[in-house]
Amino acid sequence: MAESSEYLFTHPSPGRAGAETGGVPGLRVIPGWLGPGACTALLECIDSAEWSTELRRRVQHYGRRYDYGRRGVAADPAAPAAPPLPGPVRALATRLIDERVMDAEADQAIVNEYLPGQGIGPHVDCVPCFGPVVASVSLGSACDMDFTDPAGGAKIAVRLTPGSLCVMSGPARYEWRHGIAARKSDPGQAGRVQRGRRVSVTLRTVAGAVG
Numbered sequence: 001m002a003e004s005s006e007y008l009f010t011h012p013s014p015g016r017a018g019a020e021t022g023g024v025p026g027l028r029v030i031p032g033w034l035g036p037g038a039c040t041a042l043l044e045c046i047d048s049a050e051w052s053t054e055l056r057r058r059v060q061h062y063g064r065r066y067d068y069g070r071r072g073v074a075a076d077p078a079a080p081a082a083p084p085l086p087g088p089v090r091a092l093a094t095r096l097i098d099e100r101v102m103d104a105e106a107d108q109a110i111v112n113e114y115l116p117g118q119g120i121g122p123h124v125d126c127v128p129c130f131g132p133v134v135a136s137v138s139l140g141s142a143c144d145m146d147f148t149d150p151a152g153g154a155k156i157a158v159r160l161t162p163g164s165l166c167v168m169s170g171p172a173r174y175e176w177r178h179g180i181a182a183r184k185s186d187p188g189q190a191g192r193v194q195r196g197r198r199v200s201v202t203l204r205t206v207a208g209a210v211g
């Protein structure tokens, strides 16, 4: 368990839905934001669409394509072939407005698929590309997302359960890095918890483009 000693585990309490998640300013995790039926329907919609295999993990881009090589959103909306947000994803964008999570409706979404052992390196979402609020919905298996304190580098692990909404704004969006360790299990109260397949849908507003 040496690996876990450098982490501080926070498990957002369902009773405090929408409250800031301990220790990461600007981070909110709302467990059960999507019910099990809605999660299944969304996952079915996602799985009926085409996956890109340009990365080690599979992804889908909607609205605008993010160019991982150039680290930006292509300037010409006609050039990158990103399909429009599918209906169930647009419904999430609308709900985020209705619930005042976002001020402007998300016009870009990236779906990430993580098989056990896959992750995403610590990063800050492209600052010139995307707006001030990044919201992601978790489907499938739970996993820990690690947030790295810009002052000192300490990591805080936040459990993202299926159906939860993770909202990053302020320092959580702009200063803290977030990532998912590429491993097959996460620490739990009664030993390691095996990961299954996790799919996330991250909604953003496009703020600027490159090229």
Ligand SMILES: O=C(O)CCC(=O)C(=O)O
Pocket (backbone or CB within 6 Å): 110, 112, 120, 125, 136, 178, 200, 202
């Ligand atoms: O899988 C997630 O919840 C987050 C994905 C992410 O950080 C990203 O696409 O920038």
Ligand SMILES: [Fe+2]
Pocket (backbone or CB within 6 Å): 123, 124, 125, 178
């Ligand atoms: Fe990210």
